[in-house]
Amino acid sequence: MNFVEELRWRGMLHDIMPGTEEELNKGIVSGYIGFDPTADSLHVGHLTQIMTLIHFQKAGHKPVALVGGATGMVGDPSGKSAERNLLSEETQNTNVASLKSQLSKFLDFESDAPNSAEMVNNYDWFKNFSFLDFIRDVGKHLTVNYMMAKDSVRKRLEGETGMSFTEFSYQLVQGYDFYWLWKNKNCLIQMGGSDQWGNIVTGTELIRRIGSGSAFALTTQLIKKSDGTKFGKTESGAVWLDAKKTSPYKFYQFWLNAADDDAKNWIRIFSLKSKEEIEALEKEHDGAAHLRILQKALAEEITIRTHSEEALHTALKTSEFLFGTGSVDFLHQLDDEGVLEVFEGVQQFNISKTELESGIIVTDLLAEKAAVFPSKGEARKMIQGGGVSLNRQKLTDVTQVVSADLLINGKYLIAQKGKKNYFLLIAS
């Protein structure tokens, strides 16, 4: 199966320039996707692009991951209704480094294969490109009329906020990237999310006008959620690929909690399973939806690819305890390291063992000694509402005094707000 067919059956393909598929079928082709260093980590929203590159490489082509050290400094207006704040150069540099190390986990950059992946930073070819040279050599080739016709620009011109010259220039900068890669790395295709179509086409246009060459474009579908909310966001914010920002346990949970309809779409996009495997899983899932076979398969595969087999193992163990029937007895069997492993990614608080030995009223403990609740009033209300547990025992009395004999292994206390929010209190 070729690359385009692969994306097509997985429901990832959004738009493709005529002739792209034919070009890819001729043999090994280089293609690139850009990632802007707007944060110090990629998040699940970037995963589609990463998967696109993985499929690209699996199909025998050479993926190029571009980190936008230069474009990130300008700010892509696509999909933005207002001017963006620029990040400092220093922040950008840190971010570029983080993105590089994250991307290197997903693709083969190391091997000697002719299609081993490559990473580039557009800052390298922009840093010595002067403004005058740029407007003479690049800007001259496109009309403002052409640039204004782009959706990303037009929407902002029609809107009330307007747009700066900087953001208006963005498409030229990204377009030049494509030209540069085409010229110097024989990169024939640029891929990206569907919102990137306009920027990509500016690139093929520049290649045609400056280099009299042809280049190709392909975009992927925006990931949607069946309930209409934005993909990749949870109550606590974005789901990051960096284990320090989103623990592997939370990451695993994010995918496990996918709605059935979403899981069916997402498993095609985010797993490398074959069509047959996926259809078999779906059949199994429909026969016993409550087992959430699709969600589990999805969550396991992505967690391993993003983090590791061990990280998945911990995430599974944690999930089993936190949501399974596991009683606190389970924790008694663990040593300190084991306990901390299970609660990795769960918010932790340190409390004084001495104070606990003399007894603390629950509301004081959960609001003042440990910031499980912002105020005692809230703690009290939540307890009265039946929403708080200590060591898996539902609290009923607001005035209950907690003492040291409740500590697990003489050290730990597990507080639960609602069903899903755990807090580990460590007494020392």
Added chain:
RNA sequence: GGGGGGAUACCAGAGCGGUCAAAUGGGACGGACUGUAAAUCCGUUGCUUCGGCUACGAAGGUUCGAAUCCUUCUCCCCCCA
């Protein structure tokens, strides 16, 4: 420059001298149900040592009493030039 309207809790938005810690809707959080789901139903949504305390753009004033009336200021919106 002239005239008018407005600013209320996370958001929208009522209240227009006491009964207002402030209707209603949304959101958020919690409970029941369930598949750690969706839908639905229920509860909570300023702090508190449970005596009170602080709050309706800001600062003053009138009053026994102000989100409500007056003055000044700040900021928004609309209409006319």
